[in-house]
Each structure stands twice: as C-alpha cells, then as structure tokens.
Amino acid sequence: MLNINDKRSSKNLKDQLRRRLLVSIAAGLLIVHGVLAVPPSQANAETADVSVRNWYPSSVFEVPEVKPSWTVMVDNYLDMDDENYLGRQAIAEDGKVFAFTGKKLIAMDARTAKRLWSYGKDLKPYVVFNNGVIYGLSVDLKPYALNAKTGKLKWQSNTSIYMDTRLRTEVLVPTVDTLYAIKGSRTFAFDAATGKLRWETNEPSGEGHGTDYLQEADGVILRTFYVQGALTSTQLTAYDKKTGKKLWDHFGQGEAIQIKNGLVYSVDYYSPLLTDYQSLPDRKWVVNVFNLKTGVKKSSREFTWRMSGEPPYEYSGGGLFINQGKLYMDQGNSVAEYNFDTYKKGEIPLRTFPRPYGDNWELIGLVQERLIFKDRMTGELAGIKLASGQQVDWNGDAPVAQINVYGKGLYRAQRNGTLLGINMLTSRPLFRVKTGEDLHESTLKTNDMIIIQAEGKLLGVKLPASLK
DSSP states (O other): OOOTTOTTSOHHHHHHHHHHHHHHHHHTOEEETTEEEOOOSOOOOOOOSOOOOOOOOSSOOOOOBOOOSEEEEOOOGGGSSOGGGTTOSOEEETTEEEEEETTEEEEEETTTOOEEEEEOSSOOSOEEEETTEEEEEOTTSOEEEEETTTOOEEEEOSOOOOOSOOSOOOEEEEOSSEEEEEETTEEEEEETTTOOEEEEEEOGGGTTOEEEEEEEETTEEEEEEEEOSSSOEEEEEEEETTTOOEEEEEETEEEEEEEETTEEEEEEOSGGGGSOTTTOOEEEEEEEEEETTTOOEEEEEEEEEEOOSSSSOOOOOOOEEEETTEEEEEETTEEEEEEGGGOOTTOOOSEEEEOOSSTTEEEEEEETTEEEEEETTTOOEEEEETTTOOEEEOOOSSOEEEEEEETTEEEEEETTSEEEEEETTTTEEEEEEEOOOSOOOOOEEETTEEEEEETTEEEEEEOOGGGO
C-alpha cells in the first residue's frame, strides 16, 4: 500500500496520486475489484465504548535462554477437585521434588528427575515436609507420614479431619513432635511419631471460620479466627499444647508479630475500624502485649502519624512487621521504622521511606535490605532500598503469573509462556526459560535447582552460579 505522504516517493508520483484521489472524490464513486459502487453517505468507523490498554514493554528482553534440565508431566493443578489445594501440590526439599501423578505421590531427584519412589492412590494433592518426613492426606482426609528418603510409610492416622462444610480446605502444620491440622475453626493435634490423635478442639465463636495461622511457643498454641462483633474482626486464641484446653482469647487481635520472654505482641485491628477515618487525619497503630500463658494484658504500644492532604482520607490500614528488633509500619504515604526493643511512648520514627506508586501497593516484608511491596491488582513487586530510600523494580516483558524470591534470585513466571530469572540486587534479568504455558504455580527451589510449576508439568532448571 502506498503512502501519499511518503517523502521517499517522487514528486511526479505524488502528483499523480493526488489527482487520482481528487477525481475519485469528485465523482463520488468507489472502485472495488473493477466494479463501480456508490459509497454510503457517512462512513464513520464504530468506536468502542471503553478502551483500556494494559501497557507492557513492546520489546522482549534480550537475555540468554536456558534449557530445562528436565521436564516431567504431573497432575494438572488446574484440574484438581479442590482449588484450595493450590500452592500445596508440590514441594522441593533436601535435593528432592515431591509431586502427584495419577493421584499418587512421587519423589524425584531434583537434578535429574529420576523417580525415587511412589506412594498411595487417590491421595489429596497436598504435601508438606519437616525434618526428613513427608506429611499428606488420604482421600478420606486422614493424615499420613512418610520417610522422605525412602517413601516408607511411618504411620497412617485412623482419624479423619473431614467436616461437612464448604469452608477452605485443610492445612497441615508440622512441628518437632506434633502434626497440627486446621480445618476452619477446628484444630487437631497428632503425635508426629505415631499419628495418634492427642486432642481436637473447636472455637465456637469462630462459627467454622478460621485462618491458616497456627504458631507454637513455650507449650502454647496460638490461632486466629474470624469472629462477629459490632464489626467482624479477628480473634487471637491460645490453647495448651498438651491438652488442647483453651487458655484465653482476645477479640480484635491479630496473629503474634513477636513472641519473646513469655510475652505475645499482637496488633489491635478492631479499634481502627471504629474511627471516622475518612474525616480525621490522625492515625495510630496499637500493639498490645499479653502474657503468653494467661492472656493478661501487660502493656500497650502506640505509634501515631497524620495523613497528608484533605478529606476524605483513605483507611490506610497497611501492613506492619518486626525484623531484627525493628518495627516497619505502613503509614499512608510512607513506611516508618522504629526500634521496637527500646520503645518509648511518643517517640518519632528512626527514619521513614517513601511508598511506591499508589494505594494499591501493600507492604509485605523485607528481603535483601529492601522493603517489599505488592500490587494487589497485578501481583507485581516493587522495593525500597533501606540504605538510600531508592525505589527498585523487577520488571518483565509480559504480565506476571507468579513471583517467587529465594535469596538474591527473583523468579518471574509470566503469562507469555516464559520465566525470567532476575538478580534482585541489580534488577537485571539473567536468563529466560520457555515454559510454553500461560499460568504458573509457585517456583520451587532446592540446592542449585529451581522447579517451575507450569500447567500439568514440572521443569527443572539449574541456576547460574550468581544465584545459587
């Protein structure tokens, strides 16, 4: 097709084209395959009511392509009977990969994919690892334990954790001597050596609704539940490890952000909900301190700030966490750092850091001396360097399906059938792996191998020396 504004065309050719165009317009005729046709009186193109572009770099990153060391077909997690098992259907530990094929649990060498053993039939696609032992669930939701090296059965429990409910699926939490199973508001404790059920308890106020949180400390088990009050909030509850007897609970309190010297530090999430936050710029987080054994409140710590701008204000109920004695707290337009171990009422932050972009970004952790934020809408990650406050990004060349970070390596599985391995410290992409699939589950790692979970297959990739 010729362009009448093409400067590379000759003047004569342009003149000829102009004349032909003027003649056609004047005649009111359109020539289509040699047939004369009368054009419509108006020929405006129909426009979209809404047009939104999801912008991504137009060019593909030029990085070395790495071929997988192996590819193995496994049960497709997208076809599993309960989507709540997602994220738990494969693990990589101790140089091995554990996954499901034909509803059997298999173990493979992570470097070669050589099958080491297989176990069971019609198993639930759920597996966890602790101290050389694999734990899983039978088809009738009875926990079992295997020797991770040999696949030999250690025990199969006679107790099913089944509940006639549509609540989220089961969660297994292994510790040194106990396997805990969570199902909604119920908690089961199994002897890790024999599989014998020690106790079972239910939190009535949870009405079947519990979180995945369970923490064991100094003979006490902590869990959180969703409880109805004037407003729905979380409830922190403590149980005796030996008997399952309920020790105490506190409505509105979240999971422990620290357990130290017999004390539990927990955020008050309920009080902020009672504040007219849209018209009032003053904000505060309250961390309450309870005796671990008795639940008696020992003290409170308040951290205050003021929202900038004019009302109406956002809720600004972002994240907070403790890392090496420092408290990091999302405070609207910034993140504040406090020395938590030497708290004094009314003290100002040690320093503050900017937040990336807008309100969709939430503070989720600290890795490699970088505060990590997640975009709730897209799943993208961004960081702020503690040393300088500089923002860092780990961009790709396609929308993200899954991101996992191990040490210095950030593994970005994308919705164009590729995974990028990125150096987290430099933000530089180091390699690409073609997976051929749109969606991906968590990328796993053991020793010098990463295991990519694509749709219905696992791909083993040996890491470059810089990311081992």
